[in-house]
Amino acid sequence: MGQAPIQFDRASGVLEGANLWERTAALALSTGSKISSHFSHMGYNACANLLRKTLPERNIAIRLNDDAVFEFPYGDGYWSKLLNRAYTYEDELELLFEDSINVDYVLIDCGANYGYWSVLVSSRPFGAHKVIAIEPSAQNFPKLANNARVNGDRFEIMKCAIGSARGTARLSGSKHEAFSIAGATNAGGEEVPVIPLDNLIADGKVNADGKYLIKLDVEGVEIEAIKGGARLLAADSVILCEEHGNDPDHTVSRYILDQTPLKLIVYDPRSKRLETVTELSILDRIKVSTHVGYNVFGTASAFWLERIDALNAKTARRMQ
Numbered sequence: 001m002g003q004a005p006i007q008f009d010r011a012s013g014v015l016e017g018a019n020l021w022e023r024t025a026a027l028a029l030s031t032g033s034k035i036s037s038h039f040s041h042m043g044y045n046a047c048a049n050l051l052r053k054t055l056p057e058r059n060i061a062i063r064l065n066d067d068a069v070f071e072f073p074y075g076d077g078y079w080s081k082l083l084n085r086a087y088t089y090e091d092e093l094e095l096l097f098e099d100s101i102n103v104d105y106v107l108i109d110c111g112a113n114y115g116y117w118s119v120l121v122s123s124r125p126f127g128a129h130k131v132i133a134i135e136p137s138a139q140n141f142p143k144l145a146n147n148a149r150v151n152g153d154r155f156e157i158m159k160c161a162i163g164s165a166r167g168t169a170r171l172s173g174s175k176h177e178a179f180s181i182a183g184a185t186n187a188g189g190e191e192v193p194v195i196p197l198d199n200l201i202a203d204g205k206v207n208a209d210g211k212y213l214i215k216l217d218v219e220g221v222e223i224e225a226i227k228g229g230a231r232l233l234a235a236d237s238v239i240l241c242e243e244h245g246n247d248p249d250h251t252v253s254r255y256i257l258d259q260t261p262l263k264l265i266v267y268d269p270r271s272k273r274l275e276t277v278t279e280l281s282i283l284d285r286i287k288v289s290t291h292v293g294y295n296v297f298g299t300a301s302a303f304w305l306e307r308i309d310a311l312n313a314k315t316a317r318r319m320q
Helices: 021-040 044-052 091-099 117-119 143-151 222-227 251-257 281-286 302-320
Strands: 006-007 059-065 067-075 107-108 130-134 156-158 166-169 190-195 211-216 236-244 261-269 273-276 295-299
Touching: 006 021, 021 044, 059 117, 059 190, 067 117, 067 143, 091 117, 091 211, 091 236, 091 273, 091 295, 091 302, 117 130, 117 143, 117 251, 143 156, 166 236, 211 222, 222 251, 236 251, 236 302, 251 261, 251 295, 261 281, 273 302, 295 302
Parallel strands: 006 059, 107 130, 107 211, 130 156, 211 236
Antiparallel strands: 059 067, 166 190, 236 295, 261 273, 261 295
């Protein structure tokens, strides 16, 4: 058994259980996030991962709210931005999750990584929703399982990838936040099982008549995942998809708009609204950084479209 995790409370800023060097590193990680936030955290991950090499191997447990703890290896470049209390991770998703606290929905967290959204959405302040967290990586899955455990095993975990049909694929990559089965060859990586989203209905994990928010953080196989989820997406579902900043063709959004019955919605920081997309040119303006992802939403559900309209109306009233 390794050292107990360092503890950090985002609400109070209190850091406990850290030695002097670990405290100094926390200050550097937080300050680095504040400075690099002005240019979409360019270079932050690489610098944090260098600093991590000077730190002893142990976890940090971040208290996200009074019912949510998120653990990850201390100094991790991707997640250490959480030490900056002003930082919000994927704020357009948080907007929808916070507005849906009183909706009886299930989160299907595909490409869950270490389980950040699974931990939050299953917590009381976010409505204590049922969550199925799906992660294919043998490197990431134990960290996801640990976060399920430290939060009372309140969400279900599955070790597989999401695709268009049941089978197997090779998973590869050098960064834990970017492992992918897209374009993987038989050389290198690990073999992982693949299931289509609709198998969650066939296997009795979810009902066809439920309400769902489906986070698809599947690194290049979004279109295959959508193809494998036609039945689930015909229900009261919203897919939350990553649109890559380095893709000027907006491939995922173009597919949703042209090839599916789903309405495409994107958060526009200029209007502070979730805007229905009819022309992909809006994404040319929104996708300002090539090294980050932007979330787009797809839904054919009248229920969720009404919720989004109401959310926009609330935002408009607050801004008056």
